[in-house]
Amino acid sequence: MAEKFTDSEGREDLVYVKTEDGGYRGWRVDLLIDPLSNKMEEKILLCSSCKGMLRDACVYEGDLKCGVCIPEGVAWQPVKMNREIVSDKMISCPLKKRGCEWSDTVTSAIHHLEECVFLPVLCPLGCVCLEGERKGKVMKLEKRRIQEHQRDSCPLRELVCEFCMNKVKAYEMNPHLEDCEHFTVPCPNECVIDGGERTRQVKRRDVPVHLANECLLQKLECPYWVYGCREEMERKEMDLHEREFMHIHYRLSMTDMKLKQVETSKLLQDKLDTATERIVLVENICESKSKELSELTQKQIVTNDKLDRATKKIDFLQNDFEIITKELSKVRQDQIETSKDNQLLKDKLDTANTKIVNFEKQITEKDSELKSIIEVLYSYTPLSTGHLEWKITGVKQRIENKEYTYSDPFYVGLYKCQGKIRWSDDNTGEVCVGIYIMKGGYDDKLHWPIRYKFTFILTNHINNNNNYEYTEQVTKEDLEKFPDSFKRPTQLRNDRGFGIPSLISNTEILEAKYCKEDSITLLIKIELLPAL
Structure with missing residues (x-):
């Protein structure tokens, strides 16, 4: 019986004649280096059905046909002479147009295609075509270009982000850079470096801290806002404003003191x-x-x-x-x-x-x-701020036990407060820091709900100028969403606190610059804000 050839990559398409019914017949005549010279040679070497060079030629109904063109179930014997003649014919590589210069006998063509560097093969990483006839299908490239494709142009190759050093697929790199916390972005206020012309670049995750503590162009409220000064200015103008309006600020503060x-x-x-x-x-x-x-x-x-x-x-x-x-x-x-x-x-x-x-x-x-x-x-003059220097010992043991840690009570004006730390469930998780309002002796004389601005400062024992800071304030939305955090306490302290659920990770907090002798120092600064 004739041998049935199939090939998912189309090698048979390149070597044999493919007919309308999808079958592969005789050898392609156009690959011959020396074309058939006369009618007699064509009659002897070509199949009468598919017109390809005979492969396993036999006689059927008085004509020479290749073994594939004979109907199934018909017994036949190959003509050895034709097989030998066809096998010795010299043919070119089917991919000659792509640049392959190989030529040899008919029988070695299939073996050559297994190694031909011009043969189109699928991308090993499985990237797909975005246009053309193969749109949506796995991309095909010549063998010789596969390595270069995987190295330089395949969208599924892995690249290393130069900012966070994480591995990212090539096609995901641009979206990744738009969200990467370590990617440097220009200051939203376009402040410059030390009076130069170049805009300051800040890591994306550090932008809020930069705006809160460093940016000279950040709009700030006058510190005497609570006393009635309704001026807003850039940070660089704050010192000049305080000097120029010192007598007005003094008058406002004295007026407020007299009213109180x-x-x-x-x-x-x-x-x-x-x-x-x-x-x-x-x-x-x-x-x-x-x-x-x-x-x-x-x-x-x-x-x-x-x-x-x-x-x-x-x-x-x-x-x-x-x-x-x-x-x-x-x-x-x-x-x-x-x-x-x-x-x-x-x-x-x-x-x-x-x-x-x-x-x-x-x-x-x-x-x-x-x-x-x-x-x-x-x-006392009217107090509006509170300060707590909280030294926490046995940090490693507290993280392993995942326990809650409470600070000593402290006062913000006449309000009694307490700090609380919830250590994360794993070393890479974030440390939650909150502020709880406690029951005090002057609660019936104070205004409720309380509203304040808070700053957490993790002391850097190596470089005091490089402490880890986070600042935020209570907004109208916070008062509506978490009313139990700011109401007057009816027991020892309110059930809910307010702070930041992810100040810093356990891994970072155990670094030598923050953790000294298994202890850390956390400064908590609170400034009372006017009621809404």
Whole structure:
């Protein structure tokens, strides 16, 4: 039976004749180096059906045909002479037009194509064509160009990002650079380097820190905004503004201080009026008890008068001794009852005196509390900032245990606060730092909800000028989204805090510049902002 040839890369297409039914027949005649010279040679060497050079030639129905053109199921014997003649014919490489100069016998053509560097093959990485007849299919290139393609032009080759050193597919490099945190971008405000003409370049991830702490062209509010100065200016103009408007700032701050002192005085006056009302109430109670005591004294006088009359009756009425004795006994009984009444009134008076003493003690305590509040309010200028230098020891053990770490309480003005760190679940994860509002002694006198601006500074023990900083402030959206973080505490501290869920990774925090003797130092700065 004839041999059936198939080839996914089209090698048979290059060597044999392909007919309309998709089958491969005789050898391609156009590949011959010496073409057939006469009709007799064509009759002997060409298949009568496919007109290709005979391969496994045989006689069928009086004509010479190649073994593939004979119907299936028909027995046939090859003509050895034709096979030998065809096999010895010299042919060129089917890819001669591409530049291959190979030529040899017919039988070696297939073996040559296995090694021919001009043969189109699929891209080993599987990249696809974007246009042409093979659009959407795996790209084909000549063998000799595969290595160059994989090195220089294949969109699926791996490249190393020069900024973050991560491996990225070639076709993904441009989108990657648009999101790469280490890619340098110009300052959004186009600030320049040390007065030069070149715009400062900053890593994409450091842009917020640069704008918050370094950029001389960043718009800032005047530090005396809370006192009424509504000027906004670039950072480089801030010193000049503060010098030029120093007298205005002083006047605004003094006006604000006077207003607060007036409010404080009014509050203290209200408390003093309340205490005065309580004293008047105690005095009224004492006056009422005094009237009761006077009535009891009057009754005692009346009783004494009755005793005197009884005594006189004894002197003048000896004959009526029995009757007088009975009356005297009755008077004595009245005297005993009156004594009991006197004792009861005395007990009530002692109770009233005790209550008066207690009221006086409470008034003294409240007066002491008012004095302490006055001392606090008048011994400090209006406080609007808070500062905590938090040294955390045993950092490695805390990270391994994934435990929560709380700081000592500290005050921002009269607000009591506490810092909290949640260590990440793995070494490459981010460290979460938050600020919690605690229950304080002056909460009923403060404004709620609280609003502030905070800065976290991780101390660099090697270079103090290169600390790791992060700054953010509470916005109106934060107050609406996380109301429980800024309300007045009803217990030890609020259940929710507010800060940054990803300040720095565990790997970075354990670096020598931040971690010294298994300890780190985190500075927390808080500035109160005006209520919205």
